[in-house]
Amino acid sequence: MNGSILQHLAVTTATDIVRARSVARQEAARIGFGLADQTRLATAVSELARNVLKYATEGSCTIHEDSTPVEMRLHITMEDHGPGIPDITAAMKDGYSTGGGMGAGLPGTRRLVDKFEIESSPGFTRVTISMVRKRQ
Ligand SMILES: Nc1ncnc2c1ncn2[C@@H]1O[C@H](COP(=O)(O)OP(=O)(O)OP(=O)(O)O)[C@@H](O)[C@H]1O
Ligand SMILES: [Mg+2]
Numbered sequence: 675m676n677g678s679i680l681q682h683l684a685v686t687t688a689t690d691i692v693r694a695r696s697v698a699r700q701e702a703a704r705i706g707f708g709l710a711d712q713t714r715l716a717t718a719v720s721e722l723a724r725n726v727l728k729y730a731t732e733g734s735c736t737i738h739e740d741s742t743p744v745e746m747r748l749h750i751t752m753e754d755h756g757p758g759i760p761d762i763t764a765a766m767k768d769g770y771s772t773g774g775g776m777g778a779g780l781p782g783t784r785r786l787v788d789k790f791e792i793e794s795s796p797g798f799t800r801v802t803i804s805m806v807r808k809r810q
Pocket of ligand 1: 754756757758771772781799
């Protein structure tokens with residue numbers, strides 16, 4: 675990916691979820707995204723970080739920018755070395771949870787962003803979300 679890494683954060687504790695959420699919002703604001711998009715990104719990051727903590731115990735969050743003079747472009751990757759997701763298609767459906775949750779985190783996150791990529795194998799999960807907006 676072109677551009678540059680703005681932040682790399684460990685996700686190991688509940689406090690890290692709050693921090694990742696707030697850093698995502700700050701970086702989005704600094705780049706120039708509006709309030710609604712800042713909130714979308716913050717919410718998405720907190721859902722993904724919650725999953726990392728719950729299902730994989732620990733992981734990391736990387737915030738990456740590759741804006742151009744015409745577009746603001748922010749990408750956030752949440753990665754872990756937990757058990758992996760055996761059935762991604764099922765995991766992306768509303769209401770599917772192996773952890774007694776609502777099963778709303780992943781499908782909800784996908785609806786909040788412009789691009790949602792997920793890859794997982796035994797011992798590895800990586801979700802990358804992107805938000806792209808034309809500059810006014
Ligand atoms: N990082 C991860 N590692 C392993 N499995 C995961 C991970 N993230 C999600 N999953 C799997 O995908 C399922 C769906 O995740 P999703 O976030 O949509 O729902 P949930 O976490 O179960 O409930 P909710 O987010 O509504 O509290 C999870 O129940 C779990 O089986
Ligand atoms: Mg979840």
